[in-house]
Amino acid sequence: MRIAIIGQGYVGLTIAVGAAGAGHSVVGFDLNNDLITQLNAGHSHIEGISDADLADVIANKSYEASSDASVLAGSDVVVIAVPTPLDGQRNPDLSFVHAATDLISKHVKSPALIVNESTSYPGTLRNEIAVRIAGVDHLYASSPERVDPGNAQWGTKNTPRLIGGLTPAAVAKAKEFYGSFCDSIIEVSSPEVAEAAKIFENTFRQVNIALVNEFAQIADALGISGREVLDAAATKPYGFMPFSPGPGVGGHCIPVDPSYLAHVANQVGVPATFIKRANEVNLAMPAYVVKRVVAGNGGSIKGKKVLVIGVSYKSNVADTRETPAAAVVDLLREQGATVDWHDDLVGSWRGETTSPIAGADIAVVVTKHDGVDVAAIKACGYVFDCTGTIAGVDGI
Numbered sequence: 001m002r003i004a005i006i007g008q009g010y011v012g013l014t015i016a017v018g019a020a021g022a023g024h025s026v027v028g029f030d031l032n033n034d035l036i037t038q039l040n041a042g043h044s045h046i047e048g049i050s051d052a053d054l055a056d057v058i059a060n061k062s063y064e065a066s067s068d069a070s071v072l073a074g075s076d077v078v079v080i081a082v083p084t085p086l087d088g089q090r091n092p093d094l095s096f097v098h099a100a101t102d103l104i105s106k107h108v109k110s111p112a113l114i115v116n117e118s119t120s121y122p123g124t125l126r127n128e129i130a131v132r133i134a135g136v137d138h139l140y141a142s143s144p145e146r147v148d149p150g151n152a153q154w155g156t157k158n159t160p161r162l163i164g165g166l167t168p169a170a171v172a173k174a175k176e177f178y179g180s181f182c183d184s185i186i187e188v189s190s191p192e193v194a195e196a197a198k199i200f201e202n203t204f205r206q207v208n209i210a211l212v213n214e215f216a217q218i219a220d221a222l223g224i225s226g227r228e229v230l231d232a233a234a235t236k237p238y239g240f241m242p243f244s245p246g247p248g249v250g251g252h253c254i255p256v257d258p259s260y261l262a263h264v265a266n267q268v269g270v271p272a273t274f275i276k277r278a279n280e281v282n283l284a285m286p287a288y289v290v291k292r293v294v295a296g297n298g299g300s301i302k303g304k305k306v307l308v309i310g311v312s313y314k315s316n317v318a319d320t321r322e323t324p325a326a327a328v329v330d331l332l333r334e335q336g337a338t339v340d341w342h343d344d345l346v347g348s349w350r351g352e353t354t355s356p357i358a359g360a361d362i363a364v365v366v367t368k369h370d371g372v373d374v375a376a377i378k379a380c381g382y383v384f385d386c387t388g389t390i391a392g393v394d395g396i
C-alpha cells in the first residue's frame with residue numbers, strides 16, 4: 001500500500017519505519033524542513049529507531065521523508081501523528097490535528113483510509129477530523145499509538161493495537177494495514193472506545209503515580225521507607241500493581257492526556273475529581289523534593305552549589321517535554337542555590353548546557369540514565385535521589 005504519515009516525531013517515524021519494513025511504500029510528511037533533511041540523510045532523532053533501521057528502509061526505497069504536502073495525494077492510507085498538547089489554560093489544543101486534517105482535505109482527492117493515531121478525547125475522529133473533510137468518500141479509523149519511548153520489550157510490533165472505525169469497511173482496511181506489521185489487533189466497537197481507552201490508560205498511570213507520590217510523603221513523615229512499603233505490598237500476588245514515586249510526571253502523555261479526559265468529562269457534566277487531584281499532587285512534587293533537599297541541608301541551601309542529575313522526563317530518553325526537572329531547577333534557584341545540571345543525553349536545554357558531575361555540594365538525581373557515574377554522584381557532599389536506585393542516600 002502507499003502510505004503517508006503526517007508528523008515524523010516519536011509516533012509518526014516509528015509507524016513509518018514499521019510500515020516500510022512490512023513492504024509498504026511510505027512517505028513521512030512533516031512541516032519541519034530540518035527534520036526532513038536529517039531523516040533523508042538516514043539520521044533518526046528518536047531512541048526507538050536506529051540510524052541503521054532508517055538507512056535500511058531508505059536504501060530499499062520503501063521510505064522517504066518530505067515536507068511537500070502534495071506527496072499525500074494518491075495515498076491508500078494516511079496516518080495522522082501530530083502533537084495534541086494543552087493550551088495555556090490546560091485545555092486540549094487540537095490545532096495540529098485540524099491543520100493535518102486541512103492538508104488531507106486539500107491534497108487527498110481519491111478515497112483513502114484516514115487513521116488518527118494522535119492521542120485525543122473520544123469524538124475527535126468523528127467530529128474534529130471526518131466532518132472537516134468533505135467531498136471524498138474516505139474511510140476513517142482511530143488507532144491510538146501506545147509507543148513507550150525507550151522500552152526495549154514492548155514496541156510497535158508486539159504491543160496490541162486497538163482499532164475502532166466509523167464503518168466496518170474502515171475497520172477492515174485498518175486491520176489489513178496494521179496487521180501487516182503488528183502482531184495483535186483488537187477491534188473495538190467504535191473510534192470513541194479506542195480513543196477513550198488510550199486516554200484512560202494514561203489517566204490510570206497518572207492517578208496511580210499521584211497516589212504513590214502522596215504515599216511517599218506520608219511514609220516519610222511516619223519515619224518509614226515508602227519504597228520498602230511498596231516493595232512489600234508488591235509481594236501480594238493479586239490485586240496490587242506497583243508504581244514508583246518520583247519528582248513528578250513528564251513527557252507528552254501522562255501530564256497531558258488526562259486533561260483531555262477531564263475536558264470531555266466537564267462537557268458532559270461529570271466532575272473528573274481524580275484527574276484534578278492527581279494533577280495537583282504530581283505538579284507539587286518538585287516543591288516537595290526541594291523542601292526535602294533544604295531540610296536535609298540544615299534548613300538552607302543558600303549559596304550552595306547544586307547539580308541536578310538527569311533533566312529528561314524518564315531514563316534513557318532525551319525528551320524534556322513537561323519534565324519535572326524544570327520546576328526542580330527553578331525552585332532550587334529560588335532558594336538561593338547556584339544550580340547547574342548534568343545530562344549527557346539532553347546536552348543543551350533552556351539555553352544552558354550539561355555540566356560535569358564534580359565539585360557540587362548537593363546532587364539532586366531527578367532522572368538516572370544507564371551509565372551515569374554513580375560514584376561521582378555519591379562523591380558530592382549531599383545526595384537526594386528521586387529514582388530510588390542509589391543506595392545509602394537521602395531521597396524518595
Ligand SMILES: NC(=O)c1ccc[n+]([C@@H]2O[C@H](COP(=O)([O-])OP(=O)(O)OC[C@H]3O[C@@H](n4cnc5c(N)ncnc54)[C@H](O)[C@@H]3O)[C@@H](O)[C@H]2O)c1
Pocket residue numbers: 006007008009010011012029030031032035081082083084096099100117118119120144145146147148149252253
Ligand atoms: N511520544 C510518545 O511517547 C507518544 C505515545 C503515544 C501517543 N503519543 C501521541 O502521538 C501524537 C504525536 O506525538 P509525538 O510524540 O510523536 O509528537 P512529536 O512532537 O515527537 O512529533 C510530532 C511531529 O508532527 C509535526 N507536525 C506538527 N504539525 C504538523 C502538520 N500540520 N503537518 C505535518 N507535520 C506536523 C511536528 O513537526 C513534529 O515533528 C500525540 O498526540 C501524542 O500524545 C505520543
